[in-house]
Amino acid sequence: MRVVICGGGVIGACIAYFLARRDIDVIVVERTEVAAAASGKAGGFLARDWCAGSPLDALARRSFDLHAALPSEIAGDWGYRRMTAYSGIVVPERDRRRHLLAKLDWLSAGAIIESRLGTTETTAIVHPRAFTAAMMSAAVENSAELRHGRVTGIVRTADGSSVRGVEVDGGVFEADAVVVAMGPWSVMAAEWIVLPAVYGRRSPSLVYDTGGDIPADALFLEYQEETGEAVTVEVFPRANGHTLVTALSDEPPLPIDPAAVMTDQNEVDRLQVIGARLSPALRPEKVIARQACFRPITQDGLPLIGKVPQIEGAYVATGHSVWGILNAPATGEALAELLINGDARSTDLSPFDPARLRPLDPSRLRTSGGKGLKVI
Ligand SMILES: Cc1cc2nc3c(=O)[nH]c(=O)nc-3n(C[C@H](O)[C@H](O)[C@H](O)COP(=O)(O)OP(=O)(O)OC[C@H]3O[C@@H](n4cnc5c(N)ncnc54)[C@H](O)[C@@H]3O)c2cc1C
Missing domain, CATH: 3.50.50.60 (FAD/NAD(P)-binding domain)
Structure with missing residues (x-):
């Protein structure tokens, strides 16, 4: 056959x-x-x-x-590793009323972890x-x-x-x-x-060179933009010292040639602002890839x-x-x-x-x- x-x-x-x-x-x-x-x-x-x-x-x-x-x-070696996963919320830094489940030192003070979604038994990357x-x-x-x-x-x-x-x-x-x-x-x-x-539904993502200091925790954080729009930001630290951050999505026409998929500069800029707000480790100068892709639905x-x-x-x-x-x-x-x-x-x-x-x-x-x- x-x-x-x-x-x-x-x-x-x-x-x-x-x-x-x-x-x-x-x-x-x-x-x-x-x-x-x-x-x-x-x-x-x-x-x-x-x-x-x-x-x-x-x-x-x-x-x-x-x-x-x-x-x-x-x-x-494709960097398979078990990880923990948390959900949380990003609030103004002065807002300390929220319950703190765990402190992740590498995050800014306003990024609050609220619950654990997965353990090394149930989540990996x-x-x-x-x-x-x-x-x-x-x-x-x-x-x-x-x-x-x-x-x-x-x-x-x-x-x-x-x-x-x-x-x-x-x-x-x-x-x-x-x-x-x-x-x-x-x-x-x-x-x-x-x-x-x-x-095809498109999402942008940024890859940061974060080195070895970030623990193996995936994050799913609710974030409110200046416009008032609420978005879920996903943060995935990889075994190779890179961290991928993604959020937002849209449904533009699907380029016929897969090599012609482009990022939307406006979406990339929004994502960079979100990253910088989450952690000093996610400053724009740490970005090594700005990309977008379509997932099939x-x-x-x-x-x-x-x-x-x-x-x-x-x-x-x-x-x-x-x-x-x-x-x-x-x-x-x-x-x-x-x-x-x-x-x-x-x-x-x-x-x-x-x-x-x-x-x-x-x-x-x-x-x-x-x-x-x-x-x-
Ligand atoms: C931002 C983002 C984050 C994601 N994160 C996760 C995650 O954390 N975990 C998870 O499980 N999934 C995740 N996904 C989903 C996952 O990426 C997709 O479901 C998966 O990659 C789809 O794989 P595929 O092989 O079906 O399609 P694709 O990866 O799109 O591959 C299709 C291939 O077909 C080729 N092709 C197209 N037309 C032709 C042609 N005419 N002839 C020959 N070849 C052709 C293309 O070049 C391409 O290489 C994410 C998706 C996005 C967009």
């Missing part, structure tokens, strides 16, 4: 790894570079039980365990770009092929009932099965196969993982929203089982069946003023 995976983000890389480990012939086609999009720019935060009570719970728990096991199974690259390298070591190219269509057998391969830069890569894992760009595949809508907020209706051999794995780095290993493992055995044993994929949502009518997919794609 030969499987072509469209997209070299964290989802494509994990599917490739779990297929290649079972001796399946795999080709990953990536338009830009591995982890070029959200998979290289995410927080990388992992939580075992934050999806409890939702259909994502089993996928998240299985994936959290796989993340814990992978460092001893494959080569590379990876460097998402390094993790994605390590999974792809492990797949390649198991004979998967990584090819640079732009997927522009799915090729069907003469009677149209099954996939025969994918169209890449004017040529065809023959395949028995095709997996669409192009993050928010998966929406383009609605013109090739029956697929529900996938939307679906109509009901759950990912699409499984067989695509009406065509044999077509699969999709996208729409992981804010939990794509967490849920990538269990997605890869379960989809590989589905492809090889006909059913997924490690995680029940039925809540993520692509057929649960109405397919997108391709005429609703528009290029908006030359700026990018929009579902109207």
Whole structure:
């Protein structure tokens, strides 16, 4: 069996790894570079039980365990470490009325920790770009092929009932099965196969060089801007001495080329002001990357993982929203089982069946003023 995976983000890389480990012939086609999009720019935060009570719970728990096991199974260092997670609030420095659960010395006096959300038993972090690259390298070591190219269509057998391969830069890569894992760009595949809508939601983030002084605590802080707007700021100190701060989001048109995703200067400026208010360690001169990325989301907020209706051999794995780095290993493992055995044993994929949502009518997919794609 030969499987072509469209997209070299964290989802494509994990599917490739779990297929290649079972001796399946795999080709990953990536338009830009591995982890070029959200998979290289995410927080990388992992939580075992934050999806409890939702259909994502089993996928998240299985994936959290796989993340814990992978460092001893494959080569590379992607900064996996357990951490604590806290929520809190940022108030004017004179306001001391709030209850202080724990004092984090590196934060400014106005940043108040109110409750603990996770412990080293339940929360962890990876460097998402390094993790994605390590999974792809492990797949390649198991004979998967990584090819640079732009997927522009799915090729069907003469009677149209099954996939025969994918169209890449004017040529065809023959395949028995095709997996669409192009993050928010998966929406383009609605013109090739029956697929529900996938939307892209953009968020900016700043990466600071904070050195080794910041403890392994993820922070989720409520912050009120001068305009009165309330935002949640997420702070993720990584094992490599860098700290990622993210907040805010919008839904501009999705650039057709993933390499053309840009930051909005206004949003970056807002985020820099927030960072400086949180801690002297987050001063603007400490910023080493200003970036933005689109996370893939679906109509009901759950990912699409499984067989695509009406065509044999077509699969999709996208729409992981804010939990794509967490849920990538269990997605890869379960989809590989589905492809090889006909059913997924490690995680029940039925809540993520692509057929649960109405397919997108391709005429609703528009290029908006030359700026990018929009579902109207
Ligand atoms: C600011 C931010 C913070 C986040 N933090 C976290 C977090 O802390 N924890 C967590 O679990 N998740 C987090 N996420 C979510 C996570 O980043 C995403 O869910 C995940 O990266 C999606 O991975 P993907 O492989 O589906 O898509 P992507 O990473 O978007 O990868 C898709 C790939 O497909 C390629 N591609 C596109 N079109 C084509 C084509 N035509 N042909 C070939 N290749 C193509 C692209 O170049 C890209 O490399 C965060 C997201 C954002 C935006």
